[in-house]
Amino acid sequence: MEGGNTLRKLLYIGILVIVMFFSTAEARANTVDDSFEKATSVEEAGVMDLDIIKITAGITKKHEVTFDKFRNISGEAEEGMLITFIVYQDDLEDASKLYTQVVGTSRLFSQLIELKEGNNYIIIIAQQEDDKKAFKFRIDCKDNTIKKKLEDIKIDNILTDTGVSQRSSLEILVK
Amino acid sequence: MDKSKFKTFLLFVLIIISCFQTGELWFGNLSSRNFFYNLWAKNRSSIVKYSAEPIAFLQPTRIIINLGFEGGVYNVLNRSSEEFKLAQDELGDILAQAFFEGQFLKEESIDWRKMLSQKSILYTFTDPIPVSGIAGIENSLASYIPEFNQILVIPDKNINQEINCYFINEKTNKVYIVAIKQDKLSMYNLINSVSENPTGMIYNSTKQIRMNQFENNVFLPIFNEFPTYQLIGVKNSFINEGKINEEKLDKMVNPLFINPTLKRMQKISDGTVFYIEGNVMVKYFPNGVMEYTNQTSSTSSVKTTFIESYQIAKEFLDEHQKVFNNYSSLESYIYLSKKKETDKGWEFYFDFIINDMPFIFSQEISEEIGMNHAIKIVVENKKIKQYKRLTWEGYLLDEEKELNVSYLEAINSFNSAYNGEVNIKDMYWAYYLESLDKNPEINWIIDIGEDKYFIKATNEQ
Numbered sequence: 001m002e003g004g005n006t007l008r009k010l011l012y013i014g015i016l017v018i019v020m021f022f023s024t025a026e027a028r029a030n031t032v033d034d035s036f037e038k039a040t041s042v043e044e045a046g047v048m049d050l051d052i053i054k055i056t057a058g059i060t061k062k063h064e065v066t067f068d069k070f071r072n073i074s075g076e077a078e079e080g081m082l083i084t085f086i087v088y089q090d091d092l093e094d095a096s097k098l099y100t101q102v103v104g105t106s107r108l109f110s111q112l113i114e115l116k117e118g119n120n121y122i123i124i125i126a127q128q129e130d131d132k133k134a135f136k137f138r139i140d141c142k143d144n145t146i147k148k149k150l151e152d153i154k155i156d157n158i159l160t161d162t163g164v165s166q167r168s169s170l171e172i173l174v175k
Numbered sequence: 176m177d178k179s180k181f182k183t184f185l186l187f188v189l190i191i192i193s194c195f196q197t198g199e200l201w202f203g204n205l206s207s208r209n210f211f212y213n214l215w216a217k218n219r220s221s222i223v224k225y226s227a228e229p230i231a232f233l234q235p236t237r238i239i240i241n242l243g244f245e246g247g248v249y250n251v252l253n254r255s256s257e258e259f260k261l262a263q264d265e266l267g268d269i270l271a272q273a274f275f276e277g278q279f280l281k282e283e284s285i286d287w288r289k290m291l292s293q294k295s296i297l298y299t300f301t302d303p304i305p306v307s308g309i310a311g312i313e314n315s316l317a318s319y320i321p322e323f324n325q326i327l328v329i330p331d332k333n334i335n336q337e338i339n340c341y342f343i344n345e346k347t348n349k350v351y352i353v354a355i356k357q358d359k360l361s362m363y364n365l366i367n368s369v370s371e372n373p374t375g376m377i378y379n380s381t382k383q384i385r386m387n388q389f390e391n392n393v394f395l396p397i398f399n400e401f402p403t404y405q406l407i408g409v410k411n412s413f414i415n416e417g418k419i420n421e422e423k424l425d426k427m428v429n430p431l432f433i434n435p436t437l438k439r440m441q442k443i444s445d446g447t448v449f450y451i452e453g454n455v456m457v458k459y460f461p462n463g464v465m466e467y468t469n470q471t472s473s474t475s476s477v478k479t480t481f482i483e484s485y486q487i488a489k490e491f492l493d494e495h496q497k498v499f500n501n502y503s504s505l506e507s508y509i510y511l512s513k514k515k516e517t518d519k520g521w522e523f524y525f526d527f528i529i530n531d532m533p534f535i536f537s538q539e540i541s542e543e544i545g546m547n548h549a550i551k552i553v554v555e556n557k558k559i560k561q562y563k564r565l566t567w568e569g570y571l572l573d574e575e576k577e578l579n580v581s582y583l584e585a586i587n588s589f590n591s592a593y594n595g596e597v598n599i600k601d602m603y604w605a606y607y608l609e610s611l612d613k614n615p616e617i618n619w620i621i622d623i624g625e626d627k628y629f630i631k632a633t634n635e636q
Contacts, residue, residue, distance in 0.1 A: 046288065047385070057384040058246030068244035070377060072397055074384035099399065104587030108386060112377055112397040144371065 052133045053077040053126045058113070065140045066115070067147045074110040077103045078128055085111050086123040115141040229486040230274065230309055231267040235298035235326075236510045236528075238262045239378070239394055242370040243294035247383035249394055250375050254508050254531050258365060265362050266298055269328055269355065273340050274309055277353040279319045280339070285350050287382035287392050290341055294366050295329040302513050303346060308480025320344075320351040330363040345391045376402060388586070390598045395582040403575045407529055407606055408614045411463040412502065412568040419448060419461070423502070427566065428457045430495055431467050459566075464544050467562040476519065477556050484521040484554040485514070491559050492525065492552060505529060505569045512548050520555035524548035529569040533605040535620065535627075540611060578604065578617060578632040585619040585630045592628070600624050604632055 048055040058073030077083060081103045088096035103109050113122060120141055125134045238252040238259055252259040303322040323342040331338050334357060342351040357363075376396050381389035396402070413424050421440075428450050429435040438452035446461035454471040479487075492509065500506050510533075513524040526549045527534040534549070541547050546563065553561040582602065590596060601622040606615035607629055621628040 057379075060245065064245075066245060068242075068248070069373065070242075070244055070248045072244075072246045072248055072377070072379045072384070074246065074379065074386075076385075101583075104583060105590040106386075106388065106583060106586045108384075108583055108586075110379065110384065110397060110583060112399055114399075 050126075050133075050135055052128070052131065053081070053083070053109075053124070055124075058111075059122070059137050059139075062136075063138045063140070065142060067142055067144055069115055069141075071113045071115060071139065072110060073113055073122070073124075074108065076107055077109055077126060079103055079105055079107055080128065082125075082127040083109045083111075084123075084125040084127070085113070086121075086125070087113055088121050089116055090119045090121075115139055117141050117143055229482045230270045232482075232486050232489045233266070233270065233300070233304060234263060234510065235266065236301045237299045237394075239297040239299065240366055240369045241291055241293070241295040241297065242373055244370075247291060247380045248373075249378040249380060250369050250373055251378055251394060252369075253375060254528060255506075258369060261361065261365055262296060262298075265296075265365075266326070269326070269340060269362075270309075272355040272358075273342075273353045274306075274316055277316060277340070277355045279316055280352040280354050282319065283350050283352065285343060285345065285348050287380065290327055290343075290350070291380060291383055293329060294370060295327055296362060296366055298326045298328075300324050300511070302511060303344060305481045306342075308482045316353065320353075321347075323351070328362060330360070330366065331357055332360070332363055334358065334360055388596055388599055389602075390600050393599070393602050395602060396604070397582075401577040401579045403577050404532070404604075404617055405530060406572040406574045406576055406614060406616075407505070407569050408572050409534075409567045409569050409608060411566070413459070413463065413566060414461065419446065419459070421448075424448065424459055427465070427498055427502075428459070430498055431455065431457055431562075462544055463566050464546065465564055465566050467559070469558060469560055471558065473556045473558075475556075479520060479554070479557055481514065481516070481521060483557070485511075485523065487554050487557060487559065488521075488523045488552040491562065492550065495562075499566070499568070503568045503570070505571055507534070507569055509550065517553075520553065520560070523550075523552045523554070525550035525552070527569070529606055530571065532617065533603065533620075534569065534608070534615065535605050536608040537610065540608060543611070572614065576617060576633045580619065580630065580632050580634050582619065585621065585632075588630050589621050589628055597623055 046056070046060070048059060053075050054077070055073065055075040057075075058071045073085070083101050083103060085099040086096050087099075099111050101109055101111070113120075118141060120139045122137045122139065123134055124137070125132065127133075240250045240252065240258075242248045242250060252262060301324075303324040305322045306317045306320045309317070320342050321344070323344050325341075325343040325345065327341040327343060329339055329341075336357050337354045338357045340353045340355055342353060344350070376398065378394040379397050380392055380394055382392040413420050413427070428438075432438050432450070432452045432455055434452060438450045441449040441451070443449070448459040450457040450459075454469055456468050456470065458466045458468075460466070496509060508528040509525045510528060511523060512526045515522040515524075524547070544565070546565070550564040551561065552559060552563075585602070586599075589599075599621055601620075603620055604617055605620045607618040607620070608615040617632045619630040619632050621630065
């Protein structure tokens with residue numbers, strides 16, 4: 001009986017650890033098969049240097065997993081550069097949203113992107129006269145209820161108590 | 176026998192009282208000839224009395240919810256919303272806890288990106304708040320935190336946990352971290368509910384997106400569809416067809432007197448109306464400016480702290496503002512724009528927020544009315560010495576405008592006009608009144624410290 005409880009505790013902790021590391025691992029995986037130029041992401045103090053433009057906020061990796069509902073993609077570029085954002089979801093390239101802006105004297109650009117549950121693809125095209133480069137990103141927006149369930153689990157309780165409520169919340173999460 | 180003794184006693188008491196009253200009239204305060212003046216004044220002050228601590232009078236100009244999204248996404252709470260009221264009430268508790276039970280942890284240089292990395296609530300004040308006097312003698316926080324202009328609170332999801340409050344002073348680039356015990360989850364729940372259903376306008380943070388042209392951290396609106404705002408008009412509500420509405424004016428000035436029935440009214444040829452009662456004089460100028468002066472002189476000088484003086488000023492102002500809000504179709508909010516310590520006390524300058532936007536006027540109007548801010552209050556010897564304000568009334572027009580000039584476009588125009596990069600201290604939308612014969616228009620206000628730059632938020636073409 002005692003041994004069974006210990007095993008169950010270990011199982012729960014194991015599952016929790018896997019869930020916690022899952023998102024990081026998935027974010028690191030670069031599986032986007034694109035025909036666009038590869039983003040040369042040099043991360044320096046949170047800035048993504050893409051040579052022709054710099055992204056200062058809103059995107060940190062080529063592929064991310066998130067619970068966020070919005071992203072504010074901001075960055076720096078040369079004055080006069082045309083920046084185009086194309087946003088679409090899985091298999092919905094036809095229903096894509098297009099935002100365009102010309103970089104002014106501030107040499108800044110900023111675009112609000114609304115994320116929907118599932119894979120959100122963001123293509124940023126930077127064009128300065130004949131020089132044109134495109135970068136593709138994927139943000140996998142997860143269901144917010146998963147986050148809530150994760151938050152509801154109190155790690156300290158799992159370690160000290162085998163109450164029914166903690167067990168059931170973990171079971172729901174695992175399902 | 177007993178009856179006779181009682182009559183003698185009564186007569187004696189009446190003689191004493193009459194001597195006292197005669198003395199008061201000859202040598203004392205002549206603010207009223209009413210014998211029950213003191214009693215009346217005492218009762219009256221109890222009406223104005225607030226149950227809250229003085230720190231509850233510290234009302235933020237803006238309350239910002241950090242939704243905790245990557246890259247920085249924020250909601251600025253609407254002043255008339257329930258969320259704003261709740262967050263403002265919570266601030267009172269937070270400040271009380273911090274100053275009376277809080278534990279000072281450390282002082283650091285401001286790192287906005289680090290501080291704004293998780294869900295939080297930020298209270299901003301236009302002018303820094305001095306801590307001296309807020310904290311009790313037993314509390315040493317005042318020795319660590321000279322003043323602050325923002326408070327960032329990062330609540331925890333668990334009750335009875337220690338949470339950190341960041342007292343930020345952008346002028347000195349310092350942040351003071353104070354730990355307090357969280358005894359309820361209302362703030363955590365508020366942030367969560369806003370971040371799960373962000374309904375209002377989305378804002379970004381200039382420090383988080385590395386806009387180096389901004390000296391301070393400024394929250395700027397971002398949108399994919401242009402927002403619309405209702406236009407407002409401003410009128411001098413006490414003048415009707417060139418004539419002063421004396422009945423209405425009477426109701427406006429009455430709360431400023433201890434015994435309004437005893438006030439005398441005088442009019443002079445330029446249209447200025449004077450009301451005098453005892454040492455109090457109220458002037459109403461035809462341009463809509465009202466000035467209250469208390470000429471009571473005092474032999475002793477009592478120096479008060481910021482919070483004491485501010486409480487006196489705010490209580491007085493809130494009480495009088497009720498009269499305006501009763502008449503006005505559009506409720507206006509008041510925020511502290513500037514404060515100044517003088518040899519004798521404190522001067523406070525307030526401005527209006529109408530329809531959730533600050534209301535500001537041009538330099539030309541400022542010269543015409545002799546005021547740079549909508550309200551000025553001078554507190555000396557724990558008394559209101561001077562109270563000068565605009566009595567204009569704002570009202571909504573049946574016209575909406577699309578705000579189709581983004582903050583980046585406004586900055587680009589600003590940079591072109593200045594032929595180079597000038598550091599920006601603040602940037603926001605405001606109803607801007609350029610001249611008295613026009614209606615206010617929504618402008619981008621770019622504050623560079625010594626000057627303000629105005630750019631129309633609507634491009635008509």
